[in-house]
Amino acid sequence: MTELWRIKKCDLPAWLNIWREEYELWGARPEGPVMRYGPVADATELVLQVRTRDSAKNMFFPATETMFSFRHDEQGLELNQQLPELKARLLVGLPSCDLQALLVMDNVFGGGGHADPYYSGRRQYTVVVGVACEPGEFFFCQDFGFGPDTPTGADLFLWDDGSNWLAQAFSEAGARLLQAGDWEKVQATVPNRSGPGGWVSADSVARLRERFDDPRWERLGERCLGCGACAYVCPTCHCFDIDDMPHGLEGGERYRRWDTCAFAGFTAAAGHNPRPDQTGRIRQRVMHKLVYGDFRSDRSLCVGCGRCVAACPAGIDIRAIAREAVREKKEVKAGA
Amino acid sequence: MHKDNPYLPSLATIQGIEDLTSDVRLLRVTLPAGFSYLPGQCALLSILGVGESTISITSPPTQPEYMEFAIKRVGKVTEAIHEAEVGEQIGVRGPMGNHFPVEMMRGKNLLFVGGGIGLAPLRSMIKYAFDRRSEFGHIDVIYGARSPQDICFFKELTESWPQQPDTAVYLTVDRGDEAWSGHTGFVPAFLEEIAPSPQDCLAVTCGPPIMIKFVLQSLEKLGFSRDMIYTTLEMKMKCGLGKCGRCNIGDKYVCVDGPVFSFAELGELPNEF
Numbered sequence: 143m144t145e146l147w148r149i150k151k152c153d154l155p156a157w158l159n160i161w162r163e164e165y166e167l168w169g170a171r172p173e174g175p176v177m178r179y180g181p182v183a184d185a186t187e188l189v190l191q192v193r194t195r196d197s198a199k200n201m202f203f204p205a206t207e208t209m210f211s212f213r214h215d216e217q218g219l220e221l222n223q224q225l226p227e228l229k230a231r232l233l234v235g236l237p238s239c240d241l242q243a244l245l246v247m248d249n250v251f252g253g254g255g256h257a258d259p260y261y262s263g264r265r266q267y268t269v270v271v272g273v274a275c276e277p278g279e280f281f282f283c284q285d286f287g288f289g290p291d292t293p294t295g296a297d298l299f300l301w302d303d304g305s306n307w308l309a310q311a312f313s314e315a316g317a318r319l320l321q322a323g324d325w326e327k328v329q330a331t332v333p334n335r336s337g338p339g340g341w342v343s344a345d346s347v348a349r350l351r352e353r354f355d356d357p358r359w360e361r362l363g364e365r366c367l368g369c370g371a372c373a374y375v376c377p378t379c380h381c382f383d384i385d386d387m388p389h390g391l392e393g394g395e396r397y398r399r400w401d402t403c404a405f406a407g408f409t410a411a412a413g414h415n416p417r418p419d420q421t422g423r424i425r426q427r428v429m430h431k432l433v434y435g436d437f438r439s440d441r442s443l444c445v446g447c448g449r450c451v452a453a454c455p456a457g458i459d460i461r462a463i464a465r466e467a468v469r470e471k472k473e474v475k476a477g478a
Numbered sequence: 479m480h481k482d483n484p485y486l487p488s489l490a491t492i493q494g495i496e497d498l499t500s501d502v503r504l505l506r507v508t509l510p511a512g513f514s515y516l517p518g519q520c521a522l523l524s525i526l527g528v529g530e531s532t533i534s535i536t537s538p539p540t541q542p543e544y545m546e547f548a549i550k551r552v553g554k555v556t557e558a559i560h561e562a563e564v565g566e567q568i569g570v571r572g573p574m575g576n577h578f579p580v581e582m583m584r585g586k587n588l589l590f591v592g593g594g595i596g597l598a599p600l601r602s603m604i605k606y607a608f609d610r611r612s613e614f615g616h617i618d619v620i621y622g623a624r625s626p627q628d629i630c631f632f633k634e635l636t637e638s639w640p641q642q643p644d645t646a647v648y649l650t651v652d653r654g655d656e657a658w659s660g661h662t663g664f665v666p667a668f669l670e671e672i673a674p675s676p677q678d679c680l681a682v683t684c685g686p687p688i689m690i691k692f693v694l695q696s697l698e699k700l701g702f703s704r705d706m707i708y709t710t711l712e713m714k715m716k717c718g719l720g721k722c723g724r725c726n727i728g729d730k731y732v733c734v735d736g737p738v739f740s741f742a743e744l745g746e747l748p749n750e751f
Contacts, residue, residue, distance in 0.1 A: 209485050212526040219526060219567045223483050254720045254734060256484040354748045381723030384485075384716045388527040396485075396526070401722070408724060411714040413552060414687075416750060429748070430726060437729045438720070 147309040147325040157323045158185035165232035197377030202264045206399040213393035231268045237275035239447040241295030243377030249439040269315045272296030280448025284339030291333045301333045341461035349467040363421025372450035373402035487569030498630045501551045516577035517603035518738045524569025531555035532715040534599035540609035548598040574718040587615035593685025622650040622665035666692035676701040704741040
């Protein structure tokens with residue numbers, strides 16, 4: 143039994159709105175036909191326990207951003223870094239997979255001895271409220287060792303208890319949020335449902351690693367359109383390109399934008415491309431997600447959110463690729 | 479590296495420019511404050527408004543006054559670097575990545591096998607060893623270029639390096655011309671002809687991927703073990719910090735785990751480069 147706070151579902155928006163003075167509220171809300179994370183003016187606009195098409199990574203790592211500007215003048219060259227404006231943000235409604243993904247991204251951008259000031263600045267000022275999800279089609283979180291009730295990574299987590307939320311704080315910022323409400327404390331068992339899974343296993347990962355030269359990659363290479371939709375919606379795909387945008391002759395800016403190993407130019411250096419066709423590119427994506435992972439933290443780069451499966455216009459399913467890796471090739475008899 | 483923002487380049491002033499071949503230019507720049515490196519490391523050079531490119535540092539760290547880069551004109555950034563003039567400022571980020579196993583090389587004989595612009599990273603180590611000559615054994619440099627006109631660092635290879643104590647320099651070209659009286663033929667065959675002893679020797683090779691592949695086979699034939707052969711990989715990079723993902727091969731990022739690898743380490747990586 144754990145001490146949890148019981149919050150009536152109908153009281154949630156009013157309580158969140160208390161914090162609007164201090165925080166910009168973010169969460170899932172419709173943009174036309176699509177559910178995406180973004181800022182909301184009022185907590186009643188937030189949609190909880192919904193699957194967003196895109197992940198929340200754009201909140202910390204926008205699809206394009208200026209890193210610094212430069213100017214040439216008589217004194218020489220002058221560089222001005224353009225760090226993001228540091229606004230306190232309250233992000234409400236991340237499911238467990240997106241929380242896990244945030245931990246991966248924290249390590250990628252914060253680790254390696256060089257913190258990324260653009261990501262880290264935004265992340266540091268964001269308080270995250272996780273919400274237990276209702277697993278739906280394409281999800282496979284259990285394969286990565288967590289389920290829809292796993293609160294890891296949240297400042298505050300809300301479990302579904304019918305007409306109430308059961309809340310627990312995991313940081314000072316999370317505890318502070320709770321103190322603004324006049325909630326009842328209850329002794330309860332923290333829900334711990336297991337999530338959907340059964341696709342990716344230690345065995346399938348080991349087989350994929352062994353099968354780098356398997357002809358099945360060619361069949362996937364034939365189907366993969368190289369559109370990058372999978373990487374765009376993925377909560378842990380963090381690859382980016384850096385380029386310059388000149389403004390006339392005197393100056394300009396250096397910016398970065400999302401990039402992906404699915405694109406032909408990703409590894410193309412002048413005159414040489416180590417991954418010259420889509421076979422190598424789709425293999426790289428699957429291998430990096432499932433096999434190599436974020437090898438610095440030993441975390442998987444896939445969190446089982448299923449967004450890439452839903453987004454792929456060619457119907458490529460990373461779960462099926464993993465499952466097929468352990469399936470032995472069928473013996474085809476001559477004449478059969 | 480900028481303390482709070484590793485994406486922000488330092489500024490360096492171009493002090494000298496020398497054309498090494500028709501498409502390779504040597505740039506000498508001021509050493510930004512606090513920039514300290516070891517042979518084999520690279521830097522990201524920027525022409526602001528055009529972009530950034532990863533270039534290996536070709537000067538030795540024993541040279542405290544300046545840094546040098548040998549830049550082959552292959553794309554828009556290197557093209558812009560070639561257009562830069564003495565006195566202009568360029569952006570420098572780094573040093574990036576690991577370096578040649580200098581500690582392990584100390585006391586050993588050294589064999590350098592280079593092809594084309596691949597001599598650039600080797601030169602940092604070669605000149606470092608010359609500057610600290612008593613710390614290293616015999617030095618062999620075997621170098622090949624497509625034609626006599628494509629030989630990088632021709633003066634050093636033919637004049638100053640052979641004058642160094644206990645050092646031999648061997649040159650070859652794929653195709654000679656009327657004026658060429660030296661060796662003609664590919665580097666791997668030339669290497670087997672010279673047949674340096676693997677005894678107490680560490681080999682470092684860099685050049686076009688196809689040359690590296692056959693040099694490795696030749697070195698193994700000569701009795702070098704894979705953990706005594708090192709190379710430095712050329713790979714497209716953007717951030718140089720292990721974040722942008724571009725240079726990922728297997729469980730490595732070339733920009734932070736490399737660019738220097740032993741062949742024993744490369745053997746562990748997926749066969750795609």
